Amino acid sequence: MRTWVSVARYHLVRPAIFVGMPWAIMAFSFVVNLIIFRLVPPSSHAVQTGHGVVQVMNTSHYTGAVAIIYVFFFIMGVFGTGASLPFGLALGVSRRSYYTGTALLAVALAAADGLALTVLQAIERATGGWGEDLHFFRVPYLLDGPWYLTWLTSFVGLALLFVYGMWFGIVYRRWNIAGNVSFIAAQVTVLLAVALLITWVHGWTGVGHFFTALSAAGLTGLLAALTAALLAGGYATVRRVTV
Amino acid sequence: MTPAISVTGLTRGYRGHIALDRVTFDIEPGSITGLLGRNGAGKTTLLRILAGQEFPSAGQVHVFGASPAENDQVLRRMVLIREDQVYPDIKVRHALAAASWCYPGWSAELASRLLADFALPPDRPVKKLSRGMRSALGIVIGLAARAELTLFDEPYAGLDAVARQTFYDALLADYAEHPRTILLSTHLIDEAAGLFERVIVIDRGRIVLAAAADDLRGVAMTVSGPVLAVDDFTAGHQVWERRQIASQASVVMVGPLDEDDWARARSLRLDLEPLTLQQLVVHAAAQPAPDMTDESVMERTSA
Numbered sequence: 086m087r088t089w090v091s092v093a094r095y096h097l098v099r100p101a102i103f104v105g106m107p108w109a110i111m112a113f114s115f116v117v118n119l120i121i122f123r124l125v126p127p128s129s130h131a132v133q134t135g136h137g138v139v140q141v142m143n144t145s146h147y148t149g150a151v152a153i154i155y156v157f158f159f160i161m162g163v164f165g166t167g168a169s170l171p172f173g174l175a176l177g178v179s180r181r182s183y184y185t186g187t188a189l190l191a192v193a194l195a196a197a198d199g200l201a202l203t204v205l206q207a208i209e210r211a212t213g214g215w216g217e218d219l220h221f222f223r224v225p226y227l228l229d230g231p232w233y234l235t236w237l238t239s240f241v242g243l244a245l246l247f248v249y250g251m252w253f254g255i256v257y258r259r260w261n262i263a264g265n266v267s268f269i270a271a272q273v274t275v276l277l278a279v280a281l282l283i284t285w286v287h288g289w290t291g292v293g294h295f296f297t298a299l300s301a302a303g304l305t306g307l308l309a310a311l312t313a314a315l316l317a318g319g320y321a322t323v324r325r326v327t328v
Numbered sequence: 329m330t331p332a333i334s335v336t337g338l339t340r341g342y343r344g345h346i347a348l349d350r351v352t353f354d355i356e357p358g359s360i361t362g363l364l365g366r367n368g369a370g371k372t373t374l375l376r377i378l379a380g381q382e383f384p385s386a387g388q389v390h391v392f393g394a395s396p397a398e399n400d401q402v403l404r405r406m407v408l409i410r411e412d413q414v415y416p417d418i419k420v421r422h423a424l425a426a427a428s429w430c431y432p433g434w435s436a437e438l439a440s441r442l443l444a445d446f447a448l449p450p451d452r453p454v455k456k457l458s459r460g461m462r463s464a465l466g467i468v469i470g471l472a473a474r475a476e477l478t479l480f481d482e483p484y485a486g487l488d489a490v491a492r493q494t495f496y497d498a499l500l501a502d503y504a505e506h507p508r509t510i511l512l513s514t515h516l517i518d519e520a521a522g523l524f525e526r527v528i529v530i531d532r533g534r535i536v537l538a539a540a541a542d543d544l545r546g547v548a549m550t551v552s553g554p555v556l557a558v559d560d561f562t563a564g565h566q567v568w569e570r571r572q573i574a575s576q577a578s579v580v581m582v583g584p585l586d587e588d589d590w591a592r593a594r595s596l597r598l599d600l601e602p603l604t605l606q607q608l609v610v611h612a613a614a615q616p617a618p619d620m621t622d623e624s625v626m627e628r629t630s631a
Contacts, residue, residue, distance in 0.1 A: 088400055091429040098422040164416075171414040172423070174381055176430040177403040177475070324398070327382045328414070 088178055092186025093193070095173060096165055103194060107157040108201075114150045115221055122146040122217055147220045151228070154198065158243045162191065162250020166319075167257050171328040184251075184323045188316060191247035199239035203232050227301055238305045245312040252319040259326045330393040332357040332477055332509040333378060338387035340373055340533075347373040349533040350387070355509060355526070357476075360499075362524035362541075363513040364609050370533040371513040372410070375481045378511075379408035391477060404430065406477035409470035411463065411485045420457070420465055421450035424472070431473040438502060439472035445494050459486030467495050471502055480512040492516070496523060517606040527605065531613040546585070546602050548611065552578040553598035561589075561598055568611045580611060 097103060129140045165187045173183045206222035214220060222228070228235050256268045283289055299307075333355040340348040348370045355361055365371050376382035377389055380396040380403055389395060396402045415423060424443075428434040443450060446464035448457075457465065463485050470478055484492050500523065503510065514520050527544065529537035539547075548568065551558050558577040566582040580603065585593075593600050603611065 088404070088430075091426075094429055095426040098426055099416075099418050169416040172416060172426070175379075175408060175410065175413055176427055177405070177407060178430060179380065179398045179400045179403055181398055182400055327376070 088182040089186035089189055091176075092173060092178060092183050093190040095176070096169060096187065096190050102164055103161055103190070107154050107161075107198070110157065111151075111154055114153055118146075118148050118150055118221055119215060119217060119219060122148075122219055144218045145220060146214070146218060147225070149224070151202070151222055151224060154202070155242055155246050158191075158195070158198075159246040159250040159253075161194070162247040162252075163254040163257070164250075165190070165247075166251045166254030166323070168254075170254070170258050170326065174328050180323045180326060181320075184320055187251060188248065191244055191251070195240050195243035195247060199236050199243055202228075202239045203236040206235055207232060227304070230301055234302060234305070238301060238308075241305050241308045241312060245308050245315070248312055248315045248319065252315055252322065255319055255322045255326060258328070259322070329357065331355060331390075332392060333511070334388075334390040334393075335374075335378075336388040338374070338377065338389055339385050340370075340377065340382070341385045346533050348377075348384075351530070351533070351535055353528055353535060353538050355511065357509050358507045359525045360503065360510045360512065360523050362517070362520060362527040363511055363530065364517055364527055364605075365513075365530040366613060367515075369530045369613075371530060372412075372481050374530065375408055375410075375479050375511070375513060378477075379403070379406060379479060381408065404432070405475060406479065407431065407470055407473040407475040408479040409466040409481065409483050411466075411482035413462075413466055415454040417453065417455060419451055419453050420448055423454060423465060424450070424469065427469045427473060431475060433474035433476075433506075435472050435474055438474075439468055442468040442471060442498060445498065446491060460488065460491065463487050464491060467498075471498055474502070474506050474508065476508050478508055478510045480510070480514075482513055482515070484514075484516075492519065496520070499523065517609055518604055521605040524605075527609075529609050529612050537609070537612040541605070544605065544608060546583050548580060548582045548603045548608055549585070550578060550580050550601045550603065550607075551593070551598050552576065552601075553596065557596040557598055561593060561596055568614070580607075 128143045130143060131138050132141045166184075170183065174180065178186075202222060206228065209215060209219070209222045228238055253265060253268065256264045260267070283292060331354040333353075335354070336352050338348055338351040339346065351370075351374065363371050363374070373382060377384050378391060378396060380398065383397060389397075391402050392405060394402050396406070418426075420443075424439055428436060428439070446461070446468065448461060448464055448468065452461075454462065454465065463483060464487065467480075467483050470480055470483065484495055487495070499510070512520070512523070521541070524541045526540050527537065528535060537544075551562055553576070555572060555575050555577040558579050562579050562581045567579055568582065569580040571578045585600070590600070
């Protein structure tokens with residue numbers, strides 16, 4: 086346990102990557118979005134009513150920019166295992182403890198930053214989209230429910246990408262670029278095999294029904310299961326790393 | 329007493345070559361051992377396996393009585409300082425802070441004193457350090473960690489003579505106050521020879537010599553003088569090298585010599601010069617079928 090905490094502290098020795106940078110970029114992106122949607126004239130769309138066709142102004146502004154922090158969590162994961170691993174192992178830490186400590190950091194950061202996203206979403210709701218009807222922290226379907234679901238979905242999503250990045254970092258450490266290319270190829274192959282299998286058993290209708298019926302909470306559960314699988318994969322890989 | 333390091337039949341093969349070939353040795357706790365050998369002899373691979381950073385292909389490795397591989401209890405009692413250590417993008421003081429969290433015996437006082445001795449700027453990113461400064465950082469971490477087993481792999485690459493002397497002095501001073509087991513690999517054999525209580529010489533993945541440093545003094549010597557006298561004197565001894573210029577010969581022979589031998593050498597007007605550790609290593613590494621393990625050296629020196 087003490088070793089795990091030491092590993093997490095070792096990552097945070099330079100807090101810029103894990104704390105400062107993602108939020109600095111988020112803040113920048115937020116300001117850019119706010120200014121752009123103030124500049125752009127509102128569009129309109131036609132609606133058929135009992136009195137004929139009426140032009141309705143679109144006032145809500147949707148943006149997918151919140152994805153930036155998810156991308157950043159992937160990068161953090163790559164850094165956490167790719168660049169920092171050799172010195173971590175030089176400090177008398179086993180691969181398992183290093184991996185566990187890094188994964189604990191992922192969970193803690195995802196929980197904290199997920200909560201921050203939830204708070205910002207609540208503020209966005211309360212201020213009518215920052216006075217501009219901006220949907221920056223609200224994403225239709227995915228992050229649009231009660232606060233606890235927003236927190237849970239953000240938490241799982243962020244942790245998923247961090248853990249996924251960790252696996253990439255480990256593969257890079259052990260097998261370099263060629264390893265990462267093969268790693269991606271292997272993933273594509275798996276997806277292709279699944280698609281072929283579904284086609285073979287004529288299962289696409291079922292798949293379609295499954296996803297249209299899936300709630301945001303259900304999707305979060307699926308992502309959590311995927312995170313667990315990625316965590317196990319990375320764990321199995323890190324034990325073969327040599328530095 | 330459990331040996332600090334116990335290696336039996338350790339083999340590590342890579343595609344197309346054998347880095348370590350059935351290496352067997354023990355190191356008792358509380359000693360400074362030199363791990364000597366040429367580039368590519370297998371020194372770094374051996375140290376990496378001891379530190380659990382690399383895995384053996386075959387054989388047993390025990391550190392403090394247990395396998396170091398993925399063993400936190402063993403690993404936190406040892407530190408490996410490598411010449412080619414890869415650091416993340418952090419500053420000198422960050423690296424020291426991380427080490428201080430991981431080593432229970434860490435001495436912040438020693439770390440800051442060594443930092444000053446080596447003139448290392450704590451706020452400089454490790455990436456921006458010169459080769460020598462980077463080595464100095466490794467030395468600071470390795471000594472201040474006060475790990476029970478301290479492994480140094482070419483710790484002073486790029487360091488100037490003054491800084492190397494600082495390292496030797498700091499190592500011996502702290503070792504005297506806080507005894508531990510130190511295994512140090514180096515090319516600069518004669519310079520470091522005074523540090524070692526034991527030496528292990530490794531060549532092409534095999535141990536060619538493992539002995540107490542004291543036992544090695546006088547193990548082999550250069551005999552020079554008139555050809556006939558030299559050949560007469562060295563008859564019956566193992567000869568490692570023979571050079572002849574006109575009627576003068578110079579032969580490297582394996583000892584030991586007793587009082588009578590010395591008297592005979594004087595009467596034959598031969599020059600006898602014991603091999604330095606460095607010369608010994610060079611010759612030991614050059615022997616095709618070496619038998620210079622502890623027992624055989626002991627026999628020769630006590631005979």
